[in-house]
Amino acid sequence: MTARVVVVGSLNVDRTFRVDRLPAAGHTIHARSSSTSPGGKGANQAVAAALLGADVALVGAVGRDGGGDDLLASVAAAGVDVTGVVRADAPTGEAVVLVDADAENLIVVNGGANLCLDAAAVTSAVRAARFVVTGFEVPDDAVVAAAARARELGARFVLNPSPMRPLPGGLLGPGVLLVVNEHESAMLAGDTEGCDVLVTLGARGALLHEAASGRTVELVAPRVDAVDTTGCGDAFMGALVAGLAADLDPADAAARAVDAGAYVATRPGAQGSYPTSEELTRWRRGRQ
Template structure:
């Protein structure tokens, strides 16, 4: 395999998926479907998505010596991901219990398991894989000190998906190019920094919502990242890039492709994986986000996480249908 252009450092989970009619209220018991086990975890998802896009990708993480670990290894390998630095440790592979409602939305509970073993010591041993990679991708399902080590010492471009939401040191935010968050994660970071979270939908219709999202993206830039991608689900994404010459920002809205969502599990990860591959290929941020939104659009029309991610050819068919 050629030298990886994208290295994903992060989590690998077995997704335990069940369909439910509605989210249970406190104290309520409901009946769900039979559990379906599929490969997942934010880090592994992003690596698989990048691999399916034709990228040269490596994954750094930990799984257990169990059936779930074997499932993840097989899924990553089938996407062409380099697994040289995927370790098997004395802990169960991480799991995520995912409840999917009829509208395709999900609620997720993660049990980290082996992901807790992605420690700074382990990452030091794997330094040769991530330290000089052109693009390094991080999320927050591994120990924060490990994220900080890689974010601050990687020589390449750092794509930081700040999910699940957690407080981040200033020097981690400063390394992000871009910081990728959804609306709830953006609100958390802004509130943690003592700023305005801009919750809820503003008045003024679609244009008002876009203006509000643009202001939120600019507020996130004020936390220190070099660029920001704020994902908006079916409304697309907002891209904000700091301008060094005048201290301002370039902000653009990238629309989403309209599709009928079946399952949103892993859609954000497919977005991040595709984004990383495009950036490694030299695309500008807005162009890379354009591809990423189309990848996520295909993913939400299918069940599961990694099993839903499209190839570049499949995205091309979506473009042809849309007349692009």
């Protein structure tokens, strides 16, 4: 597999329920509607980048089931190379997503086949890349293998450690781009080992700090009427790496990513709400 951007990450079937309010412990509530759609942080990020014009490949794992078939078909239809996605003897991963009237969400993930992705599969699949992107919905050895392969290829390693857990050794260092939210940033307590750090701030935008130059750039998000924030962070990641792969300055790539996240918040769902390059450009111009 060769691609300018390689995403090592998860593929899930998202089962979304729209509710008036998120439930408290012990409560049963009624949903206003429900839907099933493709998701998973890895798949979402790969699709977002591909729709924005990047040459993207995805490395991951799905089950030998209908959910896996549907995910591979939908991700491939967006222009992503899925030859690095293996079929595992486990059910395809799934997520239950609750979205309330204020567009806030609550997500529960069953990793399923994603937890079968191993270092050998990553190492054999990633043959060439300029950017290797990964996150924490796959096992540690797959994440570590992605970082090692990036170093071997001279590719830039982009880490989005979400959902946060203790970081394995060998992931951080100069040249690595670490993308975290405020909570994850606080958990790291500034121990970023010379990485460039991009902190996402939700509706407020993002903050980029470049280690070598010492430059810090505040990126303000446009004000929007949010409908659903599911998948906004993944759209941000996809837009970010698509911009970097197109040789944009990191601050410009991050600014475009902030706008992509805002765009997605105005539409329901994850992958189905992601813009093409033309759609995002037109939307950004319309807000100037």
